[in-house]
Amino acid sequence: MKNWIFQKTFLAFLCIGLIGIGFLVPAMIPLLEEQLQSLPNVPDLPFEVLVISSLINPMILLIIAIIVGQLTAPRLKLDSYLYHHMQENKSIWKTFKSNLPIGIILGVIVSAIFFSFELIFQPYLPETLKMSVESRNVVNTLNGIFYGGIVEELLLRWGLMSLLIWIMWKVFQRSKSAPSAAIFWISIIISSILFALGHLGINMLAAPLTPLILTRMLLLNGIAGIVFGWLYWKKGLEIAMISHAALHITTTIITNIWFLL
Known part of the structure; x- marks a missing residue:
């Protein structure tokens, strides 16, 4: 019974994750076309095959993150409304x-902070x-809402952040019944840095890195x-997802x- 609930929960997370990955495709196509134009030897493959092959890595990472989150997050009292609903069948x-x-x-x-810094x-x-x-x-915008809001939160918060907290808890505070707030904050900061570095590729495609x-x-x-990590810790995974989507909107x-005025 427990195995079936685990599998059912995994499939639920995977379905919403695949929806997010689906919204990556329209934003990725122009970048892929630009990359192909700059290559001296273009792969002799249909463009559709190249697009699908570009989705393999995020799909593999998504699957790993979902499993890791299911194994670690509940032990850390990190919340997911979908997880609780699937596990306990409660509203x-x-x-x-x-x-x-x-x-x-x-x-x-x-978003307002982003815009202020961008003006600078x-x-x-x-x-x-x-x-x-x-x-x-x-x-x-849709790519940011769905891929950013769903997939990146599953990868960086549900998967990576949960794993970091669990590892540091077992290594440094094994005798405690729960990890301290310091471990949560360290994990939030580390996952936030990795989240930022995850945007390195798109920035390097747009311009030389300075x-x-x-x-x-x-x-x-x-x-x-940091904001999304705190929300995941205190309010639940889906609230972090909503916040991520609200930022893009x-x-x-x-x-x-701004440009209209």
């Missing part, structure tokens, strides 16, 4: 609804990294990672209003 809506506002509010606040960085950035309405088009671009990438994504709205 999650009341608790989720009570925590929803803080997720949305923090997503909006982080803009004069020193290459054209490919400057703010524009096109950079916040529907495709990129100290300024690296600082911008680490600062902006690091701030977001708000950023698109602010950017479009």
Whole structure:
């Protein structure tokens, strides 16, 4: 029975993760086309095959993260409303609804912080990294909401952050019944740095990596990672997902209003 519940929960997480990966495709196609144009020897494969093969790595990482999270997060009292619903078949809506506002509010606040920093960085950035309405088009926004909000949170919070906390707990505080707040904060910071570094590839595709671009990438994504990590710890995985999505929605709205005015 327990194995079936584990498998059912895994499949539920996998389904929502695959939805997120699906929204990666439209945003990835232009980048893949650009990469192929710069290659001296283009692979003799249909473009569709290249697109599908590009999804293999995120799918493998997603599967690993879901399993790792299922094995570690419940032992750490890290919450997921979907996990609890699948494990205990209880309604999650009341608790989720009570925590929803803080997720949305923090997503909006982080977006405002992003925009403020971007205004400072803009004069020193290459054209490919400057703010524009096109950079916040529907495709990129949906990619941020679903791939960022779902897949990145499953990878970085449910999988990586849970694993880091569990490892440090077992290594440094094995005698304690639960890890200390310090371990949670260290794990949040480490996973936030890795979250920021995960954007290295897209930044390098857009422009040559300079100290300024690296600082911008680490600062902006690091701030977001810390906020999402705290929300996962205190309010639950899905609240971190909502906050991540709210950040992208708000950023698109602010950017479009800015250029409209």
